[in-house]
Amino acid sequence: MKKLLGLLLLVSILALAACSSEESGTEGGSSKAAETDAVPKDLAFGSATVGGFWYTLSAGMADKMAPIYPDSSVTIVEGGSVSNLLGLGQGTFALGFANGQTVPEALNGLNEFEEKIENVSTVATLYPNVFHMVVREDSDIQSLEDLKGKKVSPGIAGYSGELAFKDMLSAVDMSYDDLGGVEYIGTADGADLLRDGHIDAIVGMVAAPLSTFQELDTTMGIRLLPLEDEVVTALNEKNEGYLPYTIKGGTYSNITEDINTVAGYTVLLVNDDLMGEEAVYDLTKMLFENQEHWKTLSSTMNDFSPEYSVENNVGNLHPGAERYYKEVGAME
Template sequence: MKKISLLLAAILLMFAVLVGCSETDPSEESSGGSSGSEGDEESVEVDTNVEAADVEAPTEFTFGAATVGGFWYTLAGAMSDTMNELFPGSSTTVVEGGSVSNLLGLGEGTFHIGFSNGQTVPEALEGKNAFEEPIDNVSTLATLYPNVFHIAVRADSDIHTVEDLKGKIVSPGIKGYSGELAFKEILELNDMSYDDLEGIEYIGTADAAQLLRDGHIDAITGMLAAPVSTYQELDTTLGIRLIPLKDETVEQLHAANEGYLPYTIEGGTYENIKEDTNTVAGYTVLLANNDLINEDVAYEITKMVVENKDAWANISSVMSDFNAEFSVENNVGNMHPGAERYYKEIGALE
């Protein structure tokens, strides 16, 4: 049994909040879409339990995460420390990255493993959008938790549908992040574009919340873990509503990109929002480079991630639903043969 101290990560998170860096807001893609643990300033101790694996592993692993202070970076740090015990004689280096850059790094062999968003994986496999060429040497080890598409407005707003955003000022998050890209696709599927809006504010979730509170914008959108603490605070102090997506919009998003999966934000997720909200989610995934991570090593990493699920949930409640069955059910793209062997061995995959 091992005690991993994450005090440094918590201090860095506190510093990021104090200096007002919205780019490292834990609810943003750059931070991996964190949860209600946003802003935690206390030391977190994580219990992990592994035995040294009798396999030939790389002497050095490189782990693509996201910006310091966010959940992806903190989770990668905890996992990498555990990997160092799983593979004695090996070391793991966590590198700042992001959903797209991690996939590019994995494809190029710069990273051995890394996090990305599920809706970005099909684009990489097909060579679309940010990917000039298909990336065919990357596969999934585990699917961890959902980043859910939210549209939030003030409770007294006259906005009730996506179409009602016409003539309104909206913050879609940081330009080029997954939430903004999803919002543009959703507008297009509803015969709209940014030209139909009065204005766009490219800012982080915390700053957007303040603008919504002050009446300077009409709506916030983003791919966020549910619940996200910024919205919880708005729900209790300002009063907000969530705008649902039409069934056909959800179906069209999934048809165009299998990484967008139907999702319901259940009533009560935010205390004063009692009704269910129909939307989509893209799931955070742990990926591996097939050329650098062989079947035996992938098997051991997948086993480590699944069998220490309670340790990761102790870092953030966003991981509370994660287990082997969850990972298999929400898998997007190709599964690594080593991961597949592990899931079959424990009965999570037929």
């Protein structure tokens, strides 16, 4: 597995998009299904920035994919929910992660998606991606409204966590204009800025617990800001993908109280033009044959199973995934 960064990564991915289109016999946004055993030689995996669980999980999945796709190599790309869906739709990515609330927007061509994305399908629904608002333990910030005049990192511009944060500010009649500054940066770097006092809060939709925040909790001390019930309700009315969620006390060792927030489910998707039915069946089977391994990466994967994935399905299931779920009795 090669992880290419910077300019080299960009050049490789552009070349990959062209090669993948040629191999699959498609052009542009075509929705022609791939041959049943089709697998690109270069598998671009749309993930997220270093420090988030998506990156850790995609690296683990890439290692397990090597035996089932021996003639292919995986390149993990630091993406995000919106950019991953756009990349999947364009054929730049063969597979990738997305947050549940962005999938129906992509399928219907809403908000950040100018056109409907019709050539992507769901392989599995993995775990709840939980909205966190993190401040230092000694901070005077107690609520979403208290972020007025404060410097905040909402993650990378255009990622689903940042878009969710904008929705939350809107729910309390606030916007970025009310903040003291916005720092667009990845989770790990944002943690460094919070530790050094250069920002006042980190917000984003991530796994719970997230190792980056666990480290801050034990070394510096943090608090999580709750969302008021009316904000949760407003978000759900705006997008059904925002679901009420409680971060249980003890999820982070020094935070004993329950924290009310929202979550969307992390979804693994594939490009239908690049990944055939047999290939996706093998991918789905691999995911669940290794479900105990994913739990060792994070307890957020503890509930992951075929039945859980089907019950919480987001988007249209790929025929290869559907065949596996029926085979193991998770769906009729």
